[in-house]
Amino acid sequence: MPDFSSNPTPENPSSQAPCTCGVCQRIAQTRQGKNPYFVRELETGYVVIGDHQRFPGYSLFLCKQHATELHFLEKDFRDKFLQEMALTAEAVYRAFQPDKLNYELLGAGNNKHMHWHFYPRREHDTPAPGPVWQLSASELYDPAWLPSPEELDRMKKRLNEELDRLLL
Numbered sequence: 614m615p616d617f618s619s620n621p622t623p624e625n626p627s628s629q630a631p632c633t634c635g636v637c638q639r640i641a642q643t644r645q646g647k648n649p650y651f652v653r654e655l656e657t658g659y660v661v662i663g664d665h666q667r668f669p670g671y672s673l674f675l676c677k678q679h680a681t682e683l684h685f686l687e688k689d690f691r692d693k694f695l696q697e698m699a700l701t702a703e704a705v706y707r708a709f710q711p712d713k714l715n716y717e718l719l720g721a722g723n724n725k726h727m728h729w730h731f732y733p734r735r736e737h738d739t740p741a742p743g744p745v746w747q748l749s750a751s752e753l754y755d756p757a758w759l760p761s762p763e764e765l766d767r768m769k770k771r772l773n774e775e776l777d778r779l780l781l
């Protein structure tokens with residue numbers, strides 16, 4: 614299995630250097646075993662449950678490389694990253710059984726580092742059909758949507774079981 618974790622990128626020629634990016638910090642926390650949302654390490658990224666569960670099953674796939682655009686990734690890494698993104702999406706779909714799974718590859722502010730968001734969508738889960746971003750930040754990030762430790766464990770277990778099935 615190729616080790617993609619140490620490949621330099623145009624954004625970060627020395628990937629060993631500490632990075633202050635929010636996504637890199639979350640990855641560092643994950644590698645230290647201190648991220649309760651961590652689900653699974655794949656070759657090119659980390660599968661995690663989203664912090665706020667306004668959309669039940671909301672999950673992310675964090676790119677191991679600090680890169681801001683797909684075209685900044687070396688081709689083999691990019692191909693594998695996209696393949697693993699699709700596999701993660703399928704696992705999220707099977708684990709949480711939405712009416713529709715929406716994907717977004719985002720990055721902004723101190724989190725420009727590319728990361729995939731997977732939003733399980735259900736009928737009437739927003740006031741009008743459309744992106745989740747029609748909701749205010751105060752609704753999306755209301756502490757009421759933080760999962761309890763038991764809920765988080767259940768979600769991680771379900772997602773890991775689906776990843777197991779797809780990876781075998």
Ligand SMILES: [Zn+2]
Pocket residue numbers: 632634635636637638678679680726
């Ligand atoms: Zn980063």
